[in-house]
Amino acid sequence: MMLLSLLQANASVLDVDANLRVIDDAASRAARAGAGLLLTPELFPVGYAPLRLHAEFDPSTLPGIRARLAEIAARHNIGLVYSLPALGNDQNAWNITATLLDAAGKEVLNYAKVHLFGPEEHKAFVGAQEPPAVVDFMGIQTSMLICYDVEFPEAVRAAATRGAELLLVPTALSAGFDNVPQVLIRARALESQLNVAYANHSGHEDVYDFLGGSVIAGPDGSLLAAAGESAALLFAEIGTDAVKAAREEVPYLRERRPGLYAQWDPQA
DSSP, X not given: XXXXXXXXXXXXXXXXXXXXXXXXXXXXXHHHTTOSEEEOOXXXXXXXXXXHXXXXXXXXXXHHHHHHHHHHHHHHTOEEEEEEXXXXXXXXXXXXXXXXXOTTSOEEEEEEOOSOXXXXXXXXXXXXXXXXXXXXXXXXXXXXXXXXXXXXXXXXXXXXXXXXXXXXXXXXXXXXXXXXXXXXXXXXXXXXXXXXXXXXXXXXXXXXXXXXXXXXXXXXXXEEEEOXXXXXXXXXXXXXXXXXXXHHHSOTTTTXXXXXXXXXXXXX
């Protein structure tokens, strides 16, 4: 079992120092509570503002930001998931990425967002193509998606069929989409029988009003933790036993028929 912590907070656009102070404080509190991992929202260190980031963010600062985040993880002896812009395969194109650090500050998993949401993201970034990878983190098979990715069952199932038992999802979900955390995240957890942690912003950033509403869902679709509209630090015990029990009781993954589905929809 691992105690998972999740940060929901309001970021300051392009004020990296202020945002890293929020992460540092959350990491300190989570570590004191015994958490093994802190999940933070999408693009939180720089704030969520795709067009402003595209126009104003200096990519030469990225190595320094990553080093500071690694230092936070190591100083508090806690795993950390953060999300930043990063250069894609095309050096003129940017991805939205997420990185998992271990408690020594070492990178153990990286992921680049595949499904971009809305005209601002499409103008500022490009969608990646690599599937979600899976690593063993504190004895739990762990994977990542970012925000809109988790709204596609294919993306979550790709993580599950690669063995994921825990799916970490930094997000930036605007107000008005309440059914995503309240219904869809729990459905994704249930249908792929894994734990899903979904960390959102709160408050107003740039032109966006965020929902908050971060959740942690169990592999039976149960709600393990949930936040309201304002800043919060959530905790939930995550383990493998519940995943194995759910997959044994209803063998969704074993009884899939992907060859048949391909015949049904050749474009899938």
